[in-house]
Amino acid sequence: MKFSRKRGNPAVIPSASMSDIIFTLLLFFMTVTVLKKYEGLKVNIPEAWKTEKLMSKTHTSFLWINDQEQIVFDDVTITGLDDIANIARTKIEADVQLIIFLRVDRHTKMGMLNDVQSQLRNAGALRVIYATSSKPTPNY
Secondary structure, three states: OOOOOOOOOOOOOOOOOHHHHHHHHHHHHHHHOOOOOOOOOOOOOOEEOOOOOOOOOOOEEEEEEOOOOOEEEOOEEEOOHHHHHHHHHHHHHHOOOOEEEEEEOOOOOHHHHHHHHHHHHHHOOOOEEEOOEEOOOOOO
8 A cells, every 4th residue: 555645735824914023023122222322522530529329311411521622512522612502502492400411521621611611601501510430438
């Protein structure tokens, strides 16, 4: 007795729900993906004995100044000091609770920092915080 094998149609993967699966995966990756923010310039921030951690970064803009006096305001490289006031003014108009977080290199000249502070003051930015790293407590 000889058995013969039937030659039929090849197996087909059902593709009716394939678009639903792809859409669900796309939606999943769109919701869980976090885009990395710009980290600014490399600065060596000064140390302080008493520091406080910034609890929320929701209403915060970052301004970096390095030792070569290059300035970056969030993701924008600043060429002139007048640009600081213009950018800060538009950001404050968009968000009244805005806090400007200054990350200034410890070797930056005080004249440069004073110019930046006066531009921020002219723009109406009165909520300014300076970044420091914590230093061990002194032994008196």
